[in-house]
Amino acid sequence: MEEAPEPEPRKKPKKAMQIVREAAAQLNEMTGLEAESVSSFERTDDGWTVHVEVLELARVPETMSLLATYLVQLDEDGDLTGYKRVRRYERGRADRS
16 A cells, blocks of 8 residues: 655745845846845735846946836745836936825
8 A cells, every 4th residue: 555645845935035135136146236225025926026226327426326126026935037127217316296
């Protein structure tokens, strides 16, 4: 009589900080752009979405440098499934209300 296979152990869900770090690191690997900050993250039905702010073009003075916001999509395991630039702006500019 064959024994039933043991069920696979459940994966421990990743913590938000771990997901945010992985999003920034994987975006850097794909684009070569360094993350300056993360402006938002959200758990979705398919995994996670993270908005990462990066320096796209350094200028002098620094307030004229170009920054961009990238929407990074990760699956439940924290693996990159897609990204796109959703905004590009000068460092010294604020959004209009």
